[in-house]
Amino acid sequence: MKKFLSIILTFVIVISLLFGLPIRVLAQPSTPLQTDEELYNDLADIGSIMKYIIDNYIGDVTYQQLKEAALKGIFSSLDEYSTYFTKGEFGDFTRGTSGVFSGTGMVLTEKNGQIIVDSVIESSPAEKAGVKSGYIIKAVDGKSVEGMKINEVVNKIIGEEGTKVKVTFDIGGTLKEIELTRQIIYVNPVSYKITDEIGYIKITEFNENTTSNMAKALVYMDKNNVNKIVLDLRNNPGGLLTEAVSVANFFIPHGVVVTVERKNGEKDEYYSYLSQPKYKLAVLINNGTASASEIVAGAIQDTKVGLLIGENSFGKGTVQSVVPLPEGDGFKLTIARYKLPSGRYIDKNGLTPDIIVVNTTYSVDLKFTKELKIGSRGTEVKLLQYQLNLLKFNAGIEDGIFGPKTERAVEELQKQTGLPVTGIFDKNTYDAMVKMLQELNAKDSQLEKAIEVLKGM
Numbered sequence: 001m002k003k004f005l006s007i008i009l010t011f012v013i014v015i016s017l018l019f020g021l022p023i024r025v026l027a028q029p030s031t032p033l034q035t036d037e038e039l040y041n042d043l044a045d046i047g048s049i050m051k052y053i054i055d056n057y058i059g060d061v062t063y064q065q066l067k068e069a070a071l072k073g074i075f076s077s078l079d080e081y082s083t084y085f086t087k088g089e090f091g092d093f094t095r096g097t098s099g100v101f102s103g104t105g106m107v108l109t110e111k112n113g114q115i116i117v118d119s120v121i122e123s124s125p126a127e128k129a130g131v132k133s134g135y136i137i138k139a140v141d142g143k144s145v146e147g148m149k150i151n152e153v154v155n156k157i158i159g160e161e162g163t164k165v166k167v168t169f170d171i172g173g174t175l176k177e178i179e180l181t182r183q184i185i186y187v188n189p190v191s192y193k194i195t196d197e198i199g200y201i202k203i204t205e206f207n208e209n210t211t212s213n214m215a216k217a218l219v220y221m222d223k224n225n226v227n228k229i230v231l232d233l234r235n236n237p238g239g240l241l242t243e244a245v246s247v248a249n250f251f252i253p254h255g256v257v258v259t260v261e262r263k264n265g266e267k268d269e270y271y272s273y274l275s276q277p278k279y280k281l282a283v284l285i286n287n288g289t290a291s292a293s294e295i296v297a298g299a300i301q302d303t304k305v306g307l308l309i310g311e312n313s314f315g316k317g318t319v320q321s322v323v324p325l326p327e328g329d330g331f332k333l334t335i336a337r338y339k340l341p342s343g344r345y346i347d348k349n350g351l352t353p354d355i356i357v358v359n360t361t362y363s364v365d366l367k368f369t370k371e372l373k374i375g376s377r378g379t380e381v382k383l384l385q386y387q388l389n390l391l392k393f394n395a396g397i398e399d400g401i402f403g404p405k406t407e408r409a410v411e412e413l414q415k416q417t418g419l420p421v422t423g424i425f426d427k428n429t430y431d432a433m434v435k436m437l438q439e440l441n442a443k444d445s446q447l448e449k450a451i452e453v454l455k456g457m
Contacts, residue, residue, distance in 0.1 A: 051403025087328035103158040139168035192217040202232040206239030211246040281306025282450035290314035317347030376402040
């Protein structure tokens, strides 16, 4: 499942979106440089090939297409994070790190080929128009979105401030068209709350709005005398290095937060200037915790101001510069790697939590087609036994035979959910079982462990 805040999120640490083309980045390879004459001859050869293609290729192709393909080919020969962007792609990319865009404020998700509203941003045009989570987008400006990828739908919905877009939704089987006026949306990647005197702060990405909203969250914690905080960095793909360092300054004691090491031994050190940490931290991470979020989590772990809880992080320890080009296209290029305060590198390896906790998801494999009871046999009975055992109702061996033990397990399920105790697995019992499995999936074992740890501090 992919989520888009009407933008494309990125997995890179961006040093600057207005990074000039530095000579040292491109002009210091490990092998001797070509002479100018050799370089020009090679470029002339490429130009001659392109001209030959234009003149002789039986299909339709333009110089622009060939140029973009050539540049994409060049960058594809480098590492996985170095990329050339066409003009449209570069616009999407820069919107993803700025945290500001003109749109409707719908947070979309793609599931089973459908584009669904996951949530709406507060005070956005979508919220004011009554758009709700779960609405399915069927058309934009009267054109069906069937078969489109989520980024294609996003690009149809975003647009210039003050312009209008008509979005057709499937609401419980009924189609409804809603006209929305686009406005400037400021993506707030920070949410927070207090539960049982424990603070909870979630950061979804490090964009230009992260530090300011983090400051508001901590003011709220301070006003309520909360000094034990769960910092949730799960599924945070990263973002701006400067924002990550600024957030670290709220928690990390005075010293180096991260060292960025460039080619030929050059390095930049980024510091925290906090005199005395005042919060007790439990930091949640998983395989979706990457890049800038790994810097924050890793610095917290290295300086021992908090514990990491959850699963191993993604392991992206390289730094990219972003270079805009005159025609609106651009590229990002890996120019450095980063080192955490302890001196360790985590690229490809990630962070290992201090306390490993895995959130397990259970699928509902059984589909209801008929009642099952004593004497029933087959795959459906076997799946039923499996689901009952997941819920700790002890259906016995999963052999596909509905016997007395399976019947007692069904009776226990019916008793616990307030249904008539018949021992027959009917539609009502199936619905009750599905609800119990959904509730089990909703359980956040990682968060529960973090709260438990903080309460013991």
